[in-house]
Amino acid sequence: MINGKNIIGFEYSNEGSETFKAVNPALVTEIDGEFYSATEPEVARAVEKAVIAFDTYASLSGEKKANFLDQIGAEILDLGDELVQRAVQESGLPETRIVGERGRTVGQLNNFANLLREGSWVEASIDTAIPDRSPIPKPDLRKMLIPIGPVVVFGASNFPLAFSTAGGDTASVLAGGNPVIVKAHNSHPGTSELVAEAIYKAAEKTGMPDGVFSHLQDKGYSVAQQLVTAEGVKAVAFTGSLRGGKALLELSARRKVPIPVFAEMGSINPVIILPGALENHGDLATQYAGSITLGSGQFCTNPGLLVSVASDSLENFKTQLGNEIEKIVPTTMLNEGIYAHYQSLKENTIEQAGVKVLSKSSHNPGNTSGTPLVATVSGNDFISNPSLHEEVFGPFSLLVECSDQDQLERVASLIEGQLTITLMGTENDLINNKAVIKKLIHKTGRILFNGVPTGVEVCSSMQHGGPFPASSDSRFTSVGTGAIKRFVRPMSYQNWPNDLLPLELQDKNPLGIWRLKDNNWNNSTE
């Protein structure tokens, strides 16, 4: 079923001469089937088609866009086991994880469809005219969110479904009324193509315009470079490494017309272990050994830094954590590059002054399996060594043992922008640490009490995105329905005839949505 071609609107295209194959990271063997890197004219055509499609797609009703999104979900499920097996082969992730991730992906599409059907997300606001206001009449003004234009989405290596071709970024772009051009991640080109075909079918079946969706393959970086600097592209969404995100930001800085680039670049997700948490150090160790190694530690919310004050119970926790980590069977990492990077970062870290390894794995890892590892370091050594502050992407965590509360606060002050920060302890611990928590809040997008950061609930109150370097713009989230706000903007109509306004802004509120009318919220349809 996989043909390796690019999808440019309703057209399959393989004009290029460069091809590549997917690699099975568990076996380190190539998988059958060649993929065609998109050529410059192909990329240009995808952008051109998206620009034309925008004219039509931007003004489709919420209902029509919702049907498209739901249909994408249905087509993905229709792919059945073929998709699951391909994703397992290409990502090295276990089948249960892929099936779960597929559920999340379809769920996200349905969530956005529901948001569109309900309709209030456009933040309609109406200020009615006051013709006899003095000294000058007040005009009638009505505002709502409208789409911004074609958006480029980069597939993420660590979520081959939920943050790739039909993942959260694509869903929020399409929900916002914007055509999308997906650059497939070259770690899972076949998975990406299967999902792209599902989107193609859904677009055809629900009558979407040609160019609302394109899907481009590339072995290297030239497609990315062309897309990010293309005039017709109005925004970019990316989930990946700090290095990758920075490269995109630099590239986009060269544009004549600046555009928003939302890059979610991960973080070390510090966990502050307060005294009360150590009373049950066994449970804590089990819980965190699981979180540190979940998905081979390849979650953006992986807890890479644990911070606590030295004590007898911390000693017990350390032993316990080491034991629990040793029990974990190493699992395949996403690709050879990520595996090699993990190995070198891990080795570099444990060679640093004062770093002691807590766990020794006796498992015999497979080819690209990442052996979990936890290490400790003193607060002093951590503070004086910035290389220990960097992310080690993989099943790794560094426990910083502070000499006292003051040192813990100094360590906390060195923390950069994060997706999550977690506090483990009792309510009294939180009260005793009010001052440090007050500062930590301004360094993170989400703050947790007594939990693990690795579960990212998809709901209205989720914030996934934090101060730099966690993401490029902390004012937006890439998870949850709020993610749509990255790709829309407010537009005001002044004194526009009622019948010619979008339905969302007409007097009688025909869609029955919540609106701010003369500064009061209501959803009345008069």
Next chain:
Amino acid sequence: MINGKNIIGFEYSNEGSETFKAVNPALVTEIDGEFYSATEPEVARAVEKAVIAFDTYASLSGEKKANFLDQIGAEILDLGDELVQRAVQESGLPETRIVGERGRTVGQLNNFANLLREGSWVEASIDTAIPDRSPIPKPDLRKMLIPIGPVVVFGASNFPLAFSTAGGDTASVLAGGNPVIVKAHNSHPGTSELVAEAIYKAAEKTGMPDGVFSHLQDKGYSVAQQLVTAEGVKAVAFTGSLRGGKALLELSARRKVPIPVFAEMGSINPVIILPGALENHGDLATQYAGSITLGSGQFCTNPGLLVSVASDSLENFKTQLGNEIEKIVPTTMLNEGIYAHYQSLKENTIEQAGVKVLSKSSHNPGNTSGTPLVATVSGNDFISNPSLHEEVFGPFSLLVECSDQDQLERVASLIEGQLTITLMGTENDLINNKAVIKKLIHKTGRILFNGVPTGVEVCSSMQHGGPFPASSDSRFTSVGTGAIKRFVRPMSYQNWPNDLLPLELQDKNPLGIWRLKDNNWNNSTE
């Protein structure tokens, strides 16, 4: 009363040796009193104090911040005629305009204070836990908007009060919970200092932390450069020229940690004159002659481009518009630089191929008075000459006469991002132009029917900010209470103890604000 010193938190400072004087643009004479350009250590101290103040100010209650904003308004009014006269002297704007602008400035401060007291602006969202959800429990998640950190605001030359020291940018920064560092515009340093002293007094009287506000003078650009690249600064707000805005964007691109730079850079605010509008060409001419020359044409929303299809009634309108423009008495422009720039751009424009001058002013202008001028050009000449697409900042407008509807649509397709686009005509004209309007909507922040763009109503439904180059990020507005969103970001609390949550997120809704609870909006306090 004016001492020319910088204000760094609760400290007056004049450590530098460089001084400058304000210039009265009407007389082209220096005004008594020297202003001290801030030195590098002074700028650094302002940033440092802002960073420290953020700790306290960010978590003040809405009520306390509202009192601060209202007090700033009261202190500004308390300055009485001294402020009005100084602003008139420094800006060349008439007294009635300055008094009106002061009213708007105080009104904006009060609007934000009301927004804070009402409290729902934080977009509180609550998803309650489902502990027995399978396969995994749903955690409790609660999200709200929180401040981002110290913000730099640049005073604007064309609004010495409403978009300068205590203008809309400063009000929205402070309302959001962020300290502000104002770089005074060197066209009106005395006006700026007087207002800065009002803010200083208000901060003292309402118990604000040292460093919540600083005010820096500079003859040149070094203070701006230092501020935009300072580590402690978390956002920038600017209103001014495209050249100035682009320079700030380029400067901020050098930062290690990227920050949002909101630059409102003006536009040419095209007006499409449809056939129905020309039936009353006399009224239309009077209305537009007023709008083109309002405030010497120095509004960001000044209508600099009129577009219509050639016809007999357009000929009549042209004659009428020329006559009306000739009646307008030239008024002083904001400063010598702006005047000289207007002269040279105007002269360059009327020298272009096919450009014909419609109005000849017989008034004898003062030193820096900008003589109003309207000119015409054919659609063909306009399309082929990009230099005619640029803004001429001042009382100038170019009427493009298209040969037919097709050419009008081609001219419309060349329009770049705008703050406003206006359609003049009948409802039938709008219906006949549906296709072109559909495209124009994606080029503007506000679209008007039968009005002039120069009135910018301050209300919830106002959008002031459009696609580049109108502003650097069309997803935000700089007018209206929505302007606060530029300087806040969402933050989620997961499983946080109820009593330790901010009041906005506690179960019992003690502030009685509107919240999205389990996906339903309500303001119940149980």
